[in-house]
Amino acid sequence: MTISDIQSTDDLVATIAQLFAARDLTALTNALTPVSPDDLVPVFERLSRKQRAVIYRLLAKDRAAELFELLDPPLQSDLLHGLQDAEVSQLFADLDHDDRLWLLDEVPAALATRLLRGLPEHERVLTSALLGYPQGSIGRRMSLEYVSTRESFTVAETMERVRARLADAETVYTIPVLDDSRHVVGIVSLRELLSAADDTPISQLMSAARMASAQDDAEFAARRCADLALLAMPIVDREHRLVGMLTIDDAIRILEHEESEDAARQGGTEPLRRPYLSTPVGALVRSRVIWLLVLAVGATLTVQVLSVFETTIAEVTVLALFVPLLIGTGGNTGNQAATTVTRALALGDVKSRDFARVLTRELRTGGMLGLLLGTLGFTIAAIAYSPQIGLVIGLTLLCVCTLAAAVGGCMPLIARAVKVDPAVFSNPFISTFVDASGLIIYFLIARAILGL
Amino acid sequence: MTISDIQSTDDLVATIAQLFAARDLTALTNALTPVSPDDLVPVFERLSRKQRAVIYRLLAKDRAAELFELLDPPLQSDLLHGLQDAEVSQLFADLDHDDRLWLLDEVPAALATRLLRGLPEHERVLTSALLGYPQGSIGRRMSLEYVSTRESFTVAETMERVRARLADAETVYTIPVLDDSRHVVGIVSLRELLSAADDTPISQLMSAARMASAQDDAEFAARRCADLALLAMPIVDREHRLVGMLTIDDAIRILEHEESEDAARQGGTEPLRRPYLSTPVGALVRSRVIWLLVLAVGATLTVQVLSVFETTIAEVTVLALFVPLLIGTGGNTGNQAATTVTRALALGDVKSRDFARVLTRELRTGGMLGLLLGTLGFTIAAIAYSPQIGLVIGLTLLCVCTLAAAVGGCMPLIARAVKVDPAVFSNPFISTFVDASGLIIYFLIARAILGL
Numbered sequence: 001m002t003i004s005d006i007q008s009t010d011d012l013v014a015t016i017a018q019l020f021a022a023r024d025l026t027a028l029t030n031a032l033t034p035v036s037p038d039d040l041v042p043v044f045e046r047l048s049r050k051q052r053a054v055i056y057r058l059l060a061k062d063r064a065a066e067l068f069e070l071l072d073p074p075l076q077s078d079l080l081h082g083l084q085d086a087e088v089s090q091l092f093a094d095l096d097h098d099d100r101l102w103l104l105d106e107v108p109a110a111l112a113t114r115l116l117r118g119l120p121e122h123e124r125v126l127t128s129a130l131l132g133y134p135q136g137s138i139g140r141r142m143s144l145e146y147v148s149t150r151e152s153f154t155v156a157e158t159m160e161r162v163r164a165r166l167a168d169a170e171t172v173y174t175i176p177v178l179d180d181s182r183h184v185v186g187i188v189s190l191r192e193l194l195s196a197a198d199d200t201p202i203s204q205l206m207s208a209a210r211m212a213s214a215q216d217d218a219e220f221a222a223r224r225c226a227d228l229a230l231l232a233m234p235i236v237d238r239e240h241r242l243v244g245m246l247t248i249d250d251a252i253r254i255l256e257h258e259e260s261e262d263a264a265r266q267g268g269t270e271p272l273r274r275p276y277l278s279t280p281v282g283a284l285v286r287s288r289v290i291w292l293l294v295l296a297v298g299a300t301l302t303v304q305v306l307s308v309f310e311t312t313i314a315e316v317t318v319l320a321l322f323v324p325l326l327i328g329t330g331g332n333t334g335n336q337a338a339t340t341v342t343r344a345l346a347l348g349d350v351k352s353r354d355f356a357r358v359l360t361r362e363l364r365t366g367g368m369l370g371l372l373l374g375t376l377g378f379t380i381a382a383i384a385y386s387p388q389i390g391l392v393i394g395l396t397l398l399c400v401c402t403l404a405a406a407v408g409g410c411m412p413l414i415a416r417a418v419k420v421d422p423a424v425f426s427n428p429f430i431s432t433f434v435d436a437s438g439l440i441i442y443f444l445i446a447r448a449i450l451g452l
Numbered sequence: 453m454t455i456s457d458i459q460s461t462d463d464l465v466a467t468i469a470q471l472f473a474a475r476d477l478t479a480l481t482n483a484l485t486p487v488s489p490d491d492l493v494p495v496f497e498r499l500s501r502k503q504r505a506v507i508y509r510l511l512a513k514d515r516a517a518e519l520f521e522l523l524d525p526p527l528q529s530d531l532l533h534g535l536q537d538a539e540v541s542q543l544f545a546d547l548d549h550d551d552r553l554w555l556l557d558e559v560p561a562a563l564a565t566r567l568l569r570g571l572p573e574h575e576r577v578l579t580s581a582l583l584g585y586p587q588g589s590i591g592r593r594m595s596l597e598y599v600s601t602r603e604s605f606t607v608a609e610t611m612e613r614v615r616a617r618l619a620d621a622e623t624v625y626t627i628p629v630l631d632d633s634r635h636v637v638g639i640v641s642l643r644e645l646l647s648a649a650d651d652t653p654i655s656q657l658m659s660a661a662r663m664a665s666a667q668d669d670a671e672f673a674a675r676r677c678a679d680l681a682l683l684a685m686p687i688v689d690r691e692h693r694l695v696g697m698l699t700i701d702d703a704i705r706i707l708e709h710e711e712s713e714d715a716a717r718q719g720g721t722e723p724l725r726r727p728y729l730s731t732p733v734g735a736l737v738r739s740r741v742i743w744l745l746v747l748a749v750g751a752t753l754t755v756q757v758l759s760v761f762e763t764t765i766a767e768v769t770v771l772a773l774f775v776p777l778l779i780g781t782g783g784n785t786g787n788q789a790a791t792t793v794t795r796a797l798a799l800g801d802v803k804s805r806d807f808a809r810v811l812t813r814e815l816r817t818g819g820m821l822g823l824l825l826g827t828l829g830f831t832i833a834a835i836a837y838s839p840q841i842g843l844v845i846g847l848t849l850l851c852v853c854t855l856a857a858a859v860g861g862c863m864p865l866i867a868r869a870v871k872v873d874p875a876v877f878s879n880p881f882i883s884t885f886v887d888a889s890g891l892i893i894y895f896l897i898a899r900a901i902l903g904l
């Protein structure tokens with residue numbers, strides 16, 4: 001079944017491309033009619049922006065609206081450009097509050113203002129309330145459509161509230177329990193409600209609530225929700241009063257977004273923010289060129305370091321042969337440490353305050369790796385060239401590995417402490433730093449040992 | 453509240469370390485008593501293996517069992533070593549089937565066999581059934597404790613079944629609908645059941661089921677469950693008969709595991725499989741040394757390439773100065789492409805069969821980046837050294853960037869096609885390949901232009 005799903009996506013994309021080339025809009029409409037909006041999403045992600053705009057117009061109105069809700073916000077934003085104002089307002093009004101916030105983050109500021117102004121009064125108030133939370137906070141990602149109960153209520157009273165909200169609440173399976181001032185005092189699940197007698201007081205049934213503050217970082221709150229395997233988590237204000245709920249599907253979406261960002265930054269690119277095949281080549285270039293330039297400028301440092309030692313190289317050309325090997329190994333060691341610590345930070349396993357522990361561990365790890373590689377490097381270079389060259393290579397590897405692991409391990413922590421994405425300071429940046437300092441170490445050791 | 457959570461974890465770890473040093477087990481027990489098992493998990497992850505073993509023994513039996521269930525399988529496995537056979541059997545028997553499978557993947561084969569043998573007959577049959585699915589398949593990760601209904605049943609009949617399983621089913625919110633031969637024909641949510649009249653036939657209420665096959669790759673099925681925002685997804689056999697349910701919390705756990713693996717491999721290390729601070733330094737070294745050695749051996753290729761061109765370097769020493777810059781830029785460009793495509797593969801945005809599209813896009817992207825950097829490199833090197841050197845640098849950057857992006861983008865697809873983890877072939881591996889080929893290109897261009 002999953003196989004046939006994949007094939008049908010590919011087939012559909014191929015069919016659409018053909019009918020598109022033939023400009024056969026009737027056949028195109030017929031080909032799309034039997035496909036569910038769910039299945040149209042992967043098809044849409046593989047089409048060009050122009051194809052998407054045309055095909056979207058061919059869908060029946062309700063199906064188009066359903067598909068719109070399922071798309072990634074950047075693709076939603078693309079579509080809006082081709083539509084009329086009234087349609088745009090309608091689509092925006094039909095979204096959930098939290099989905100609206102994702103989309104608002106994507107569109108230009110002028111359009112955002114216009115979209116907000118087009119909302120019905122009641123909806124605008126709610127959406128504006130979410131916009132009041134800081135960028136990147138969980139307050140912007142929470143749902144306002146929830147069911148709550150009171151500790152003084154019974155199971156029957158609570159079930160009545162649940163039944164009244166079955167149609168519109170985002171979640172009814174996790175129900176926060178409030179006191180008279182709306183403070184969250186506990187949590188009760190629909191499952192527990194169903195197992196209990198009708199007259200059981202909620203205060204007897206509820207358990208301790210795990211929650212997050214609306215000001216908390218969205219990734220932190222989402223990770224907490226996922227780690228605790230909660231279907232939904234209450235979001236509270238500074239006084240612990242309920243302001244919204246974070247549902248697990250929104251938590252997953254936040255984490256996926258953050259993980260794509262981490263993966264991209266770790267590889268030295270800006271996140272694409274949309275599926276790869278629907279990203280124009282120009283956008284791919286833009287996502288990479290800044291970092292590539294920054295790194296290339298950083299790398300001119302290595303040219304300068306080397307030109308300082310140009311006479312040394314001219315005297316002993318063989319030293320130049322090992323440059324890529326040495327700085328490559330340093331870069332790799334640094335990347336390894338940075339990757340490990342960045343991931344540990346993302347998972348919450350390590351905090352900024354663990355600096356000393358991380359530094360100690362990475363110095364030891366780097367030292368052991370350096371000892372191992374250094375011994376190996378010494379042996380091979382001593383045999384292939386001379387014992388002195390071997391000593392230079394071995395000692396350099398020992399120093400560079402230790403330095404690289406320490407720098408690579410600490411950089412993400414420093415980044416987090418100064419509120420920069422740890423992944424930004426990660427691999428390529430560390431390589432560049434380790435390259436330059438590794439070269440200095442290399443030539444200083446070489447000069448000392450070879451007596452240059 | 454979240455802040456105080458973090459502080460209490462840190463404080464607790466500090467207190468435990470102190471009391472541990474003072475060997476004051478009574479005070480240690482008192483310090484642990486008010487802490488919930490949930491909160492003990494992060495504390496446990498920051499302790500040494502020995503501390504964990506001692507502290508675990510200090511907990512009351514039921515609290516210890518509760519904590520055990522919450523720990524990562526590698527930490528569970530650590531704990532088992534210090535315990536007696538009877539305790540071990542009991543802990544293992546108390547786990548859910550799917551948690552047992554995670555733990556079995558961690559422990560040595562001999563212990564796994566012993567653990568299975570120690571299970572009560574009924575439990576052993578179920579756990580063995582899961583073990584029958586291939587390693588890495590979703591069949592091993594699904595839950596067997598679910599509620600199902602029949603299309604011929606009414607809402608009232610289904611609610612009765614749900615009520616009967618409230619205590620033990622892993623999920624009751626998503627209920628698969630079966631025909632007389634246990635084929636999944638639809639899905640109904642508890643929410644829909646509650647909204648409907650008692651005598652509504654399920655066949656009227658149910659909607660199309662999104663499912664996965666038990667043989668499917670676990671990551672694929674988990675991604676599907678998360679992408680579709682399902683709280684639980686039916687898992688079926690080849691004939692579409694229900695065999696289990698994948699719940700969203702298990703899907704998250706699978707994805708987190710896979711993402712940690714991808715992040716690690718992208719940085720050239722083996723995944724740690726346990727929280728960073730609870731990983732011994734020796735294990736950190738082991739997770740890195742293999743890749744470091746592989747890459748260092750690969751890098752000896754650059755030494756050989758350079759020694760071929762040693763006379764060229766001796767003649768024009770200035771060429772040596774640009775080596776780190778050129779191979780660094782090539783490596784970065786390759787990493788960028790590899791990172792982007794690896795992530796797109798993980799998200800299912802790109803498949804192996806998209807090879808031609810990816811290659812075209814990366815050739816264009818790499819070419820444009822190369823043109824940009826090449827022009828810049830030409831200008832700077834022409835001014836700083838000579839127009840000829842500028843031409844060498846510029847042309848090399850153009851060629852290397854195009855090659856690196858193409859290789860970096862295609863490698864993950866090739867890896868996936870031959871069933872290797874795409875992240876393995878990712879960044880450091882590509883750097884090494886691009887380093888060697890980039891150097892050859894560099895010196896060939898230099899020889900041609902400088903007439904050496």
